Amino acid sequence: xxxxxxxxxxxxxxxxxxxxxxxxxxxLPVPIPKAGGSVIASPDLSEADPGVCRADAAILYGxxxxxxxxxxxxxxxxxxxxxxxxxxxxxxxxxxEKCRACLVVICPNEKVARWAEQEIVTGHPGLTLKVLAIHKxxxxxxxxxxxxxxxxxxxxxxxxxxxxxxxxxxIAAAMQGALGGIDPAIACRYARYTSLSLExxxxxxxxxxxxxxxxxxxxxxxxxxxxEGxxEGxxEGRAEGEARSVLxxxxxxxxxVSDEVRSLVMxxxxxxxxxxxxxRAIEVESAEEIFD
Amino acid sequence: xxxxxxxxxxxxxxxxxxxxxxxxxxxKGxxKGxxKGxxxxxxxxxxxxxxxxxDENRSGVMxxxxxxxxxxxLDRALEGKSAEEIFQPEDFEA
Numbered sequence: 001x002x003x004x005x006x007x008x009x010x011x012x013x014x015x016x017x018x019x020x021x022x023x024x025x026x027x028l029p030v031p032i033p034k035a036g037g038s039v040i041a042s043p044d045l046s047e048a049d050p051g052v053c054r055a056d057a058a059i060l061y062g063x064x065x066x067x068x069x070x071x072x073x074x075x076x077x078x079x080x081x082x083x084x085x086x087x088x089x090x091x092x093x094x095x096x097e098k099c100r101a102c103l104v105v106i107c108p109n110e111k112v113a114r115w116a117e118q119e120i121v122t123g124h125p126g127l128t129l130k131v132l133a134i135h136k137x138x139x140x141x142x143x144x145x146x147x148x149x150x151x152x153x154x155x156x157x158x159x160x161x162x163x164x165x166x167x168x169x170x171i172a173a174a175m176q177g178a179l180g181g182i183d184p185a186i187a188c189r190y191a192r193y194t195s196l197s198l199e200x201x202x203x204x205x206x207x208x209x210x211x212x213x214x215x216x217x218x219x220x221x222x223x224x225x226x227x228e229g230x231x232e233g234x235x236e237g238r239a240e241g242e243a244r245s246v247l248x249x250x251x252x253x254x255x256x257v258s259d260e261v262r263s264l265v266m267x268x269x270x271x272x273x274x275x276x277x278x279x280r281a282i283e284v285e286s287a288e289e290i291f292d
Numbered sequence: 293x294x295x296x297x298x299x300x301x302x303x304x305x306x307x308x309x310x311x312x313x314x315x316x317x318x319x320k321g322x323x324k325g326x327x328k329g330x331x332x333x334x335x336x337x338x339x340x341x342x343x344x345x346x347d348e349n350r351s352g353v354m355x356x357x358x359x360x361x362x363x364x365x366l367d368r369a370l371e372g373k374s375a376e377e378i379f380q381p382e383d384f385e386a
Binding site: 226229230231232233234235236237238239240241242243244245246248249252253274275278279281282283 | 315317318319320321322323324325326327328329330331332333334336337339340341363366367370
């Protein structure tokens with residue numbers, strides 16, 4: 001299931017690959033080279049059946065012998081199916097890129113973390129997969145702005161994994177302070193991704209901190225949220241206004257509309273299609289005819 | 293992105309907002325967009341019915357944020373009235 005938290009964490013991991021490099025190097029025992037470039041790879045890791053085998057993100061670090069593929073998954077709840085597909089991701093990515101590959105799973109909650117830590121036994125002697133889980137037990141509790149600034153992506157990821165920590169208020173404050181020291185446009189994006197990745201009390205605390213407006217990027221953030229909210233509302237309202245009009249015309253013309261037609265019309269968000277239906281709604285004798 | 297439903301049951305793909313202020317901004321945009329959608333629909337209908345709408349009335353329709361007025365115009369159009377009968381000067385005094 002795709003959710004906002006899922007989206008937020010994947011964005012954090014792929015927004016700035018150099019930042020992610022620092023975060024991965026700080027957390028995991030994987031030989032990710034310090035230099036040598038980085039590139040987002042296609043997360044479609046199917047061998048022959050596209051769409052079936054798709055990771056959340058895939059990154060390639062380094063060149064030549066140092067090249068290594070990092071598959072990033074964010075997991076919000078245990079999913080036994082992943083015990084089959086993860087191995088396939090690694091195998092296919094490795095085969096496609098002809099390099100080493102590893103799989104990192106970001107676990108925002110404890111339940112998933114415990115599950116992700118389990119070894120996946122394939123049945124082949126020696127081939128046992130233990131994914132590289134990032135969770136509250138192996139991420140630092142950063143309550144200091146200077147420390148958060150040293151490795152921004154690590155701080156962002158840790159703020160999410162430590163969202164239930166008793167010191168979360170200080171963690172959020174340190175993170176927001178650190179974002180105050182970088183490019184406001186980038187800080188804005190991280191603030192948004194973090195907000196999406198958090199849930200419940202932690203999310204409320206994060207948003208409360210964002211509203212204190214101590215740093216310039218927080219102004220920008222509030223403005224962008226406002227503009228976005230209004231624009232999204234407007235686009236949805238517009239489509240709904242047009243869809244309603246189609247049904248209204250039927251009602252006014254005394255034409256009976258089945259539940260099926262009603263739901264098909266109300267679900268349509270394509271303005272060109274709605275305009276066509278509107279034109280037909282005036283002439284047809286039965287509601288179903290607008291789809292002809 | 294999570295899928296959730298608007299009041300009417302239309303599925304929405306936007307991010308659910310976390311606070312009431314953002315939610316109210318969305319609602320404001322929605323109301324504005326809703327009137328615009330209704331206005332555009334009215335103009336499409338008038339075109340389909342072969343009713344010529346002056347530029348002045350056209351922009352009056354697009355500016356109209358009162359759904360009840362838009363509804364009234366649609367009623368009159370479907371009753372077979374002419375452009376002069378549909379758009380009364382007092383309709384635009386709001």
